[in-house]
Amino acid sequence: GQQLNQSPQSMFIQEGEDVSMNCTSSSIFNTWLWYKQDPGEGPVLLIALYKAGELTSNGRLTAQFGITRKDSFLNISASIPSDVGIYFCAGQLRTNAGKSTFGDGTTLTVKP
Protein backbone atom coordinates (compact mmCIF):
# COMPACT_ATOMS: atom_id res chain seq x y z
CA GLY A 1 0.00 0.00 0.00
CA GLN A 2 0.91 3.65 -0.18
CA GLN A 3 3.13 5.04 2.55
CA LEU A 4 3.87 8.55 3.61
CA ASN A 5 7.15 9.65 5.15
CA GLN A 6 6.60 12.60 7.41
CA SER A 7 9.52 14.57 8.83
CA PRO A 8 10.79 15.57 11.19
CA GLN A 9 9.35 13.17 13.74
CA SER A 10 9.56 15.81 16.47
CA MET A 11 10.59 19.43 16.85
CA PHE A 12 11.50 21.53 19.87
CA ILE A 13 11.44 25.26 19.14
CA GLN A 14 11.31 28.61 20.89
CA GLU A 15 8.18 30.70 20.80
CA GLY A 16 8.34 33.09 17.86
CA GLU A 17 10.34 30.78 15.60
CA ASP A 18 9.09 29.55 12.24
CA VAL A 19 8.45 25.84 11.68
CA SER A 20 8.65 23.69 8.56
CA MET A 21 7.59 20.08 8.14
CA ASN A 22 6.99 17.91 5.12
CA CYS A 23 5.54 14.71 3.77
CA THR A 24 6.79 12.63 0.89
CA SER A 25 5.32 9.66 -0.90
CA SER A 26 6.55 7.16 -3.44
CA SER A 27 3.27 7.51 -5.33
CA ILE A 28 1.18 10.46 -6.39
CA PHE A 29 -1.89 11.85 -4.66
CA ASN A 30 -4.74 14.02 -5.92
CA THR A 31 -5.34 15.64 -2.55
CA TRP A 32 -3.11 16.54 0.38
CA LEU A 33 -4.51 17.40 3.80
CA TRP A 34 -2.92 18.64 7.00
CA TYR A 35 -4.39 17.98 10.43
CA LYS A 36 -3.45 18.98 13.97
CA GLN A 37 -4.14 16.89 17.05
CA ASP A 38 -4.17 18.40 20.52
CA PRO A 39 -3.48 16.06 23.46
CA GLY A 40 -6.49 13.88 24.27
CA GLU A 41 -8.52 15.02 21.27
CA GLY A 42 -9.23 13.98 17.70
CA PRO A 43 -7.34 15.48 14.75
CA VAL A 44 -8.68 18.73 13.32
CA LEU A 45 -8.36 19.67 9.66
CA LEU A 46 -6.07 22.66 9.09
CA ILE A 47 -5.62 22.91 5.32
CA ALA A 48 -6.74 20.96 2.26
CA LEU A 49 -4.88 21.12 -1.08
CA TYR A 50 -6.42 19.94 -4.34
CA LYS A 51 -4.06 21.01 -7.13
CA ALA A 52 -0.37 20.40 -7.83
CA GLY A 53 1.59 23.57 -7.07
CA GLU A 54 -1.23 25.01 -4.94
CA LEU A 55 -0.18 27.22 -2.03
CA THR A 56 -2.82 27.81 0.64
CA SER A 57 -2.73 29.79 3.88
CA ASN A 58 -4.79 29.61 7.05
CA GLY A 59 -3.66 32.37 9.39
CA ARG A 60 -0.04 31.70 10.32
CA LEU A 61 -0.11 28.35 8.54
CA THR A 62 0.87 27.87 4.90
CA ALA A 63 0.82 24.58 3.05
CA GLN A 64 1.91 23.65 -0.45
CA PHE A 65 0.98 20.80 -2.76
CA GLY A 66 4.22 19.71 -4.40
CA ILE A 67 4.47 20.03 -8.15
CA THR A 68 5.33 16.31 -8.53
CA ARG A 69 2.16 15.43 -6.52
CA LYS A 70 4.36 13.26 -4.31
CA ASP A 71 5.00 15.72 -1.51
CA SER A 72 3.54 18.49 0.59
CA PHE A 73 4.91 21.05 3.01
CA LEU A 74 3.48 22.85 6.03
CA ASN A 75 4.99 26.01 7.46
CA ILE A 76 3.99 27.74 10.69
CA SER A 77 5.19 31.29 11.16
CA ALA A 78 5.89 32.99 14.49
CA SER A 79 4.99 29.96 16.61
CA ILE A 80 3.04 30.39 19.85
CA PRO A 81 2.55 27.97 22.77
CA SER A 82 -0.87 26.82 21.54
CA ASP A 83 0.78 25.46 18.36
CA VAL A 84 1.91 22.50 20.49
CA GLY A 85 0.52 19.21 19.25
CA ILE A 86 0.92 16.53 16.62
CA TYR A 87 0.67 17.51 12.97
CA PHE A 88 -0.40 14.88 10.46
CA CYS A 89 -0.30 14.94 6.71
CA ALA A 90 -2.67 12.79 4.70
CA GLY A 91 -2.83 11.95 1.01
CA GLN A 92 -5.79 10.82 -1.05
CA LEU A 93 -6.42 9.44 -4.50
CA ARG A 94 -9.76 10.20 -6.16
CA THR A 95 -10.11 6.53 -7.03
CA ASN A 96 -9.82 5.44 -3.41
CA ALA A 97 -13.38 6.14 -2.23
CA GLY A 98 -12.33 8.52 0.46
CA LYS A 99 -9.51 6.54 2.00
CA SER A 100 -6.72 8.73 3.28
CA THR A 101 -3.19 7.56 3.93
CA PHE A 102 -1.76 9.28 7.00
CA GLY A 103 1.82 10.07 7.90
CA ASP A 104 3.07 9.15 11.37
CA GLY A 105 2.96 12.76 12.54
CA THR A 106 5.33 15.51 13.63
CA THR A 107 5.21 16.32 17.35
CA LEU A 108 5.78 20.01 17.95
CA THR A 109 6.88 21.43 21.29
CA VAL A 110 7.08 25.19 21.72
CA LYS A 111 9.07 26.62 24.62
CA PRO A 112 7.81 29.96 25.89
Next chain:
Amino acid sequence: DAGITQSPRHKVTETGTPVTLRCHQTENHRYMYWYRQDPGHGLRLIHYSYGVKDTDKGEVSDGYSVSRSKTEDFLLTLESATSSQTSVYFCAISRESYEQYFGPGTRLTVT
Protein backbone atom coordinates in the same frame (compact mmCIF):
# COMPACT_ATOMS: atom_id res chain seq x y z
CA ASP B 1 -17.52 21.72 14.89
CA ALA B 2 -18.87 18.70 13.06
CA GLY B 3 -21.58 16.90 15.04
CA ILE B 4 -19.83 13.65 15.74
CA THR B 5 -19.82 11.70 19.00
CA GLN B 6 -18.27 8.44 20.09
CA SER B 7 -19.35 6.12 22.85
CA PRO B 8 -18.08 4.96 25.18
CA ARG B 9 -15.18 7.38 25.63
CA HIS B 10 -13.25 4.94 27.79
CA LYS B 11 -13.56 1.19 28.17
CA VAL B 12 -11.61 -1.51 29.94
CA THR B 13 -12.42 -5.07 28.95
CA GLU B 14 -10.97 -8.54 29.29
CA THR B 15 -9.33 -10.60 26.59
CA GLY B 16 -11.83 -12.69 24.68
CA THR B 17 -14.88 -10.52 25.32
CA PRO B 18 -16.82 -8.82 22.51
CA VAL B 19 -16.74 -5.03 22.37
CA THR B 20 -18.79 -2.59 20.28
CA LEU B 21 -17.88 1.04 19.79
CA ARG B 22 -20.41 3.48 18.43
CA CYS B 23 -19.95 6.52 16.23
CA HIS B 24 -22.91 8.86 15.81
CA GLN B 25 -23.11 11.87 13.47
CA THR B 26 -25.71 14.57 13.02
CA GLU B 27 -24.24 15.97 9.77
CA ASN B 28 -25.81 13.51 7.30
CA HIS B 29 -22.37 12.89 5.78
CA ARG B 30 -22.06 9.98 3.39
CA TYR B 31 -18.65 8.65 4.41
CA MET B 32 -17.69 7.31 7.85
CA TYR B 33 -14.39 5.82 8.97
CA TRP B 34 -12.86 3.97 11.89
CA TYR B 35 -9.16 4.47 12.69
CA ARG B 36 -6.91 3.27 15.44
CA GLN B 37 -4.04 5.34 16.76
CA ASP B 38 -1.02 3.80 18.41
CA PRO B 39 2.30 5.41 19.37
CA GLY B 40 4.64 5.48 16.40
CA HIS B 41 1.96 4.45 13.90
CA GLY B 42 -0.12 7.55 13.36
CA LEU B 43 -3.68 6.84 12.24
CA ARG B 44 -4.44 3.54 10.56
CA LEU B 45 -7.72 2.87 8.78
CA ILE B 46 -9.68 -0.13 10.06
CA HIS B 47 -12.91 0.01 8.04
CA TYR B 48 -14.89 2.65 6.27
CA SER B 49 -18.40 3.14 4.90
CA TYR B 50 -19.52 4.95 1.77
CA GLY B 51 -23.23 4.62 2.45
CA VAL B 52 -25.85 2.69 4.42
CA LYS B 53 -24.91 -0.98 4.36
CA ASP B 54 -21.88 -0.20 2.16
CA THR B 55 -18.60 -0.87 3.92
CA ASP B 56 -15.08 -1.88 3.00
CA LYS B 57 -11.86 -2.89 4.70
CA GLY B 58 -8.96 -0.65 5.53
CA GLU B 59 -5.35 -1.56 6.12
CA VAL B 60 -5.77 -3.12 9.60
CA SER B 61 -9.19 -4.80 9.45
CA ASP B 62 -8.34 -8.24 10.89
CA GLY B 63 -10.25 -8.88 14.12
CA TYR B 64 -12.75 -6.06 13.47
CA SER B 65 -16.17 -5.88 11.85
CA VAL B 66 -18.45 -2.92 11.17
CA SER B 67 -22.06 -2.20 10.44
CA ARG B 68 -23.94 0.80 9.18
CA SER B 69 -27.72 0.37 9.21
CA LYS B 70 -28.48 4.11 9.37
CA THR B 71 -26.70 7.12 7.89
CA GLU B 72 -25.95 8.51 11.33
CA ASP B 73 -24.48 5.43 13.05
CA PHE B 74 -21.34 3.41 12.33
CA LEU B 75 -20.53 0.58 14.71
CA LEU B 76 -17.14 -1.06 15.19
CA THR B 77 -17.14 -4.53 16.77
CA LEU B 78 -14.25 -6.49 18.18
CA GLU B 79 -15.62 -10.02 18.17
CA SER B 80 -13.09 -11.32 20.69
CA ALA B 81 -10.85 -8.59 22.06
CA THR B 82 -7.10 -9.16 22.29
CA SER B 83 -4.43 -7.16 24.07
CA SER B 84 -3.07 -6.01 20.69
CA GLN B 85 -6.34 -4.16 20.19
CA THR B 86 -5.61 -1.86 23.12
CA SER B 87 -5.58 1.51 21.38
CA VAL B 88 -7.33 4.81 20.89
CA TYR B 89 -10.09 4.53 18.30
CA PHE B 90 -11.24 7.49 16.24
CA CYS B 91 -14.29 7.80 14.10
CA ALA B 92 -14.30 10.30 11.23
CA ILE B 93 -16.93 11.56 8.82
CA SER B 94 -16.70 13.15 5.40
CA ARG B 95 -19.24 14.60 2.99
CA GLU B 96 -17.30 14.41 -0.26
CA SER B 97 -14.63 11.87 0.76
CA TYR B 98 -11.78 14.34 1.03
CA GLU B 99 -11.87 16.45 4.19
CA GLN B 100 -12.48 14.33 7.25
CA TYR B 101 -13.83 15.45 10.62
CA PHE B 102 -12.85 13.39 13.62
CA GLY B 103 -14.68 12.45 16.78
CA PRO B 104 -13.17 12.78 20.27
CA GLY B 105 -11.90 9.19 20.39
CA THR B 106 -12.47 6.09 22.50
CA ARG B 107 -9.66 4.78 24.67
CA LEU B 108 -9.92 0.98 24.82
CA THR B 109 -7.83 -1.14 27.16
CA VAL B 110 -7.90 -4.92 26.83
CA THR B 111 -6.48 -6.68 29.89
